[in-house]
Amino acid sequence: MRSLKTPLTTAMVVAAAGYACQATAADIVSLSLEELLTTEIDKVQGASRIEQIITEAPASVTILTRKDIRRHGWRTLSELLRSAPGINTSYNTLYSTASIRGQTSALDLGSFLLLMIDGERLSSNVSDAALLGEDMPIDMDWLDRVEIVTGASSAVYGANAALAVVNLITRSEDSLANIEATATAGSDANHTWRLAGKKSFEGGHIAVSASHSASDGYLPNDDNSTSRWFARIAKGDFTFTALNLDREKAYPYQQPPVIVEGHLNTQYGSATLSWRKELTPALQANVSLQYGESEFTVGYGNPALVYRNYPTTGSWRSLDASLTQKIADHTLVYGFDYMNSPDTRRYGYEATPTLIRDEFDHDVSFTRHALFIQDIWKVRPDLGLHFALRHETDERFDDSLLVPRLGMVYQYAPNTTIKLTYGESFRAHPAFEVSSLSSTARALIPGKPPEQIKQLEVRLEHNLSPATRLETSLYHIQTAEQLRYVPSIKGKFRIDEGSSLSGLEAGLLWRSQDSSRLRASLTVQDGEYDSDGAKLYNSPEHMVKLDYSRPLDALDAFIGVEALYTGKRQTVIGSTVPSYALTNLTLSSAPRNDGHWDWQVGLYNLFDRQYYDPSPYSLKLGAIEQEGRSWRVQFKLRF
Numbered sequence: 001m002r003s004l005k006t007p008l009t010t011a012m013v014v015a016a017a018g019y020a021c022q023a024t025a026a027d028i029v030s031l032s033l034e035e036l037l038t039t040e041i042d043k044v045q046g047a048s049r050i051e052q053i054i055t056e057a058p059a060s061v062t063i064l065t066r067k068d069i070r071r072h073g074w075r076t077l078s079e080l081l082r083s084a085p086g087i088n089t090s091y092n093t094l095y096s097t098a099s100i101r102g103q104t105s106a107l108d109l110g111s112f113l114l115l116m117i118d119g120e121r122l123s124s125n126v127s128d129a130a131l132l133g134e135d136m137p138i139d140m141d142w143l144d145r146v147e148i149v150t151g152a153s154s155a156v157y158g159a160n161a162a163l164a165v166v167n168l169i170t171r172s173e174d175s176l177a178n179i180e181a182t183a184t185a186g187s188d189a190n191h192t193w194r195l196a197g198k199k200s201f202e203g204g205h206i207a208v209s210a211s212h213s214a215s216d217g218y219l220p221n222d223d224n225s226t227s228r229w230f231a232r233i234a235k236g237d238f239t240f241t242a243l244n245l246d247r248e249k250a251y252p253y254q255q256p257p258v259i260v261e262g263h264l265n266t267q268y269g270s271a272t273l274s275w276r277k278e279l280t281p282a283l284q285a286n287v288s289l290q291y292g293e294s295e296f297t298v299g300y301g302n303p304a305l306v307y308r309n310y311p312t313t314g315s316w317r318s319l320d321a322s323l324t325q326k327i328a329d330h331t332l333v334y335g336f337d338y339m340n341s342p343d344t345r346r347y348g349y350e351a352t353p354t355l356i357r358d359e360f361d362h363d364v365s366f367t368r369h370a371l372f373i374q375d376i377w378k379v380r381p382d383l384g385l386h387f388a389l390r391h392e393t394d395e396r397f398d399d400s401l402l403v404p405r406l407g408m409v410y411q412y413a414p415n416t417t418i419k420l421t422y423g424e425s426f427r428a429h430p431a432f433e434v435s436s437l438s439s440t441a442r443a444l445i446p447g448k449p450p451e452q453i454k455q456l457e458v459r460l461e462h463n464l465s466p467a468t469r470l471e472t473s474l475y476h477i478q479t480a481e482q483l484r485y486v487p488s489i490k491g492k493f494r495i496d497e498g499s500s501l502s503g504l505e506a507g508l509l510w511r512s513q514d515s516s517r518l519r520a521s522l523t524v525q526d527g528e529y530d531s532d533g534a535k536l537y538n539s540p541e542h543m544v545k546l547d548y549s550r551p552l553d554a555l556d557a558f559i560g561v562e563a564l565y566t567g568k569r570q571t572v573i574g575s576t577v578p579s580y581a582l583t584n585l586t587l588s589s590a591p592r593n594d595g596h597w598d599w600q601v602g603l604y605n606l607f608d609r610q611y612y613d614p615s616p617y618s619l620k621l622g623a624i625e626q627e628g629r630s631w632r633v634q635f636k637l638r639f
Contacts, residue, residue, distance in 0.1 A: 045119055046147045046167030048374060048386070049156060049333050050324055055417045055461055058386040058407025060085070060473055060505070062148040066171070068517075069140060071549040071560035073586035073602035075632065076140065078132040081166070083547055084148045085505045085521035088540050088566055089132060090613035092624055093219060093252050094264045096133035100150060100163040101477060102501045102527045102539035103453070106485040106572045106617040107433045114153070114160035116167045120241065120272050121157070125316040125341035126294045128160055128430040134226045135266045137245035139194060139211050141182060142230060144171045152423025152455040155388035155405035158337065158370055162425040162453050170232070173198055173205045177638035186632035190215040204235030218627040219252040237277045244269040251300055253619060261307070262300035269293050282326040290318045296432050307351045312432045314344030314365070334373040341366055346435030364431035368394040382411040396428040397450045419459040427451040429483065436618070440491030444483070448495060454478045471507040476500070477527070484529065485537070485572050485617045492617070499536055501527025516550035535570040538614045542567035542579070551590060560586040571614040571622045580611030600634040
């Protein structure tokens with residue numbers, strides 16, 4: 001197709017001038033119409049607290065949009081993250097966790113990963129968890145895009161951002177119908193309903209969503225019931241967001257006659273008021289206040305004999321305030337954040353048919369606060385330097401830390417960007433984790449530093465064309481003060497010297513004029529504990545991922561195919577979970593001009609492969625069988 005150089009085409013080109021390959025003006029004008037139609041401007045907010053083109057962010061960034069979610073039928077955030085380079089998610093029949101570039105913990109509920117909604121921290125005083133499965137407090141249908149930033153980001157965000165930041169961007173007012181109704185049915189008696197709507201008023205809008213889902217699960221005694229609601233009110237510079245989750249999950253692994261029933265209950269609620277104001281063209285203020293309450297309860301036993309309940313409950317209040325200032329070639333971000341959790345407690349009791357006995361209480365309250373500064377210095381048009389530094393004090397480790405992040409982003413050629421980053425990060429032990437340990441293991445943590453992580457990465461991003469991008473990363477991760485499960489010693493845990501891991505990620509992204517899309521990635525990594533050379537827990541050495549979608553004109557629909565390969569992994573008891581390959585297939589209706597309804601059909605684990613995930617230390621099962629072939633049908637109406 002010949003190049004078009006009319007004024008209209010030039011205007012279209014200028015609108016797309018920020019595309020990732022950073023082409024010169026001459027290159028842009030020479031783009032064909034086909035190239036213009038396949039050019040997308042990918043931007044990220046979660047890498048540095050400000051919006052950046054992803055080639056300028058000092059991190060590895062993956063952007064998945066509402067379109068991707070729709071075409072591949074991802075039911076949970078865990079399924080979405082599993083498709084991203086370098087991330088593997090596991091399900092232990094109670095909750096989902098993520099292994100990020102081979103790093104996780106037998107105790108961890110997700111505190112290596114910071115989860116945000118519209119740039120606001122999704123805090124929890126109980127678990128610090130990134131809630132990724134059925135316990136995620138916001139519906140997947142509410143998401144406009146998901147930003148996945150891998151690398152050390154504690155200098156920017158604190159403890160939870162040890163390995164990655166995931167920023168959930170919710171749908172704007174313009175993309176919402178006045179009323180939306182969604183109904184879903186699937187295998188294992190899975191059913192979901194959702195109602196959402198919006199109302200505009202002078203200078204603002206209100207948007208609300210409520211949903212309920214239930215399932216029998218794929219194992220005996222595997223029932224799940226989840227209710228959620230979400231509300232957002234925006235007016236002028238203020239946004240108020242409130243959300244709530246209540247999930248009841250049966251415990252599928254019993255040991256009769258001692259255990260015949262079990263459950264996990266997760267409750268989470270928060271309210272956030274944020275103020276964002278452009279004080280001058282070069283100065284912006286951001287302030288967020290949050291209050292929340294959460295409860296995480298595990299119960300199990302035989303009600304005819306004795307039933308044990310172990311809830312961890314509490315509330316928190318937090319403040320995050322920052323200024324973004326542009327001075328010459330520098331963009332400065334500086335501020336502070338604070339979180340107080342004064343009434344977090346873990347308690348338990350044993351109930352028999354006639355009495356309640358052995359009640360006890362652990363106070364795991366804490367306060368943390370930090371000062372941070374970040375400088376993004378545009379040294380030359382082709383060279384940016386990034387510096388971030390945080391001083392954080394946290395009662396959970398009774399000390400303070402100074403953590404840096406350094407980055408260089410160099411545009412080697414119009415289509416090629418080289419990134420060099422170094423970051424230090426840390427993970428404070430959450431309340432639920434500490435109180436879940438035996439008294440012997442719990443005594444290891446007070447007075448000890450948190451788990452500490454150093455990451456070095458060299459990354460190359462190259463655009464073969466506006467429609468095709470290649471990405472390659474080499475990284476090395478070093479940990480210290482690592483809490484490690486060792487079944488052969490008293491208390492089962494020790495503070496280990498740490499671990500070392502080196503890895504390679506390679507990826508391809510391709511978009512066509514007819515809206516076809518291909519994402520592929522390969523991860524090769526090798527990690528071991530420094531003390532004895534043992535392989536890291538739940539750390540796959542190889543991962544291959546492929547997502548492909550294209551229109552089916554005959555059906556006025558899209559077909560999406562996802563293929564995933566995960567290599568073998570080590571369990572906490574020393575056994576090995578074998579590698580597996582999965583294929584998922586989704587059909588979804590194409591966008592319609594009237595926009596009043598759409599549908600989706602998904603087949604998961606299409607070839608009914610039997611596969612397993614490593615179990616956490618608490619179950620001591622080694623491996624847990626995962627779901628076989630399943631299906632889902634969804635229908636949505638808009639008014």
